[in-house]
Amino acid sequence: MILKRFIVGKISTNAYIIHDRHTLDAAVIDPGDNSKLLINYINKNNLNLTHIILTHHHYDHIGAVKDLKKEYNSDVLIHKKDLKGLKNPSINLSKQSNGKSISIDADKMVSNGSLIQIGNISLEVIHTPGHTKGGICLKAINQDIIFTGDTLFNDGIGRLDLPGGSEEDMINSIKNIISKWDNNIHVYPGHGNGDTMKNIRLQNEEYKYIIDRY
Numbered sequence: 001m002i003l004k005r006f007i008v009g010k011i012s013t014n015a016y017i018i019h020d021r022h023t024l025d026a027a028v029i030d031p032g033d034n035s036k037l038l039i040n041y042i043n044k045n046n047l048n049l050t051h052i053i054l055t056h057h058h059y060d061h062i063g064a065v066k067d068l069k070k071e072y073n074s075d076v077l078i079h080k081k082d083l084k085g086l087k088n089p090s091i092n093l094s095k096q097s098n099g100k101s102i103s104i105d106a107d108k109m110v111s112n113g114s115l116i117q118i119g120n121i122s123l124e125v126i127h128t129p130g131h132t133k134g135g136i137c138l139k140a141i142n143q144d145i146i147f148t149g150d151t152l153f154n155d156g157i158g159r160l161d162l163p164g165g166s167e168e169d170m171i172n173s174i175k176n177i178i179s180k181w182d183n184n185i186h187v188y189p190g191h192g193n194g195d196t197m198k199n200i201r202l203q204n205e206e207y208k209y210i211i212d213r214y
């Protein structure tokens, strides 16, 4: 699997393009903005963009979806509980963001355990509500890689005060799911640099607080 990170948009969101080096099938995770940059990379590498996968509905993760959909007609995937937010600019916060209002329809809904096939790459959907009701992480099967969206960062966790945010859900996601991940898993978050779970366990104060307290 080839993985490329792009830092896009006003609040520096990570968009990731992954592809199978043999089939050149590709997926983009959270194309938040800068569609031209993403399209340029896809075309330059002759990739076949089969999927546009969204870790959650917020505007800073979905801003380039329409352009990519128009260009490649790839399937747009999101968890069913964030479907409404994807359509509603007040919920996805595009209305409040001083940018263009964004309203998008998904092609496919995913839920916990769904498998997404991109060439020979398999991504498993892990439902981790807390930042939003339908927030997901994506684990690359047979590789120590998990994309965490705004659920987990190197140095913190996602905000809980936005529409759909829930402290109780986040505590459950961290205690029951994320805390079980191996130390050698490399986390690719929605903002900021990635790191291993080993280092996140050492350095992430918000994560540690939840683990210690609950």
Ligand SMILES: [Zn+2]
Binding pocket: 056, 058, 131, 150, 158
């Ligand atoms: Zn978010």
Ligand SMILES: [Zn+2]
Binding pocket: 013, 058, 060, 061, 150, 190, 191
């Ligand atoms: Zn974000």
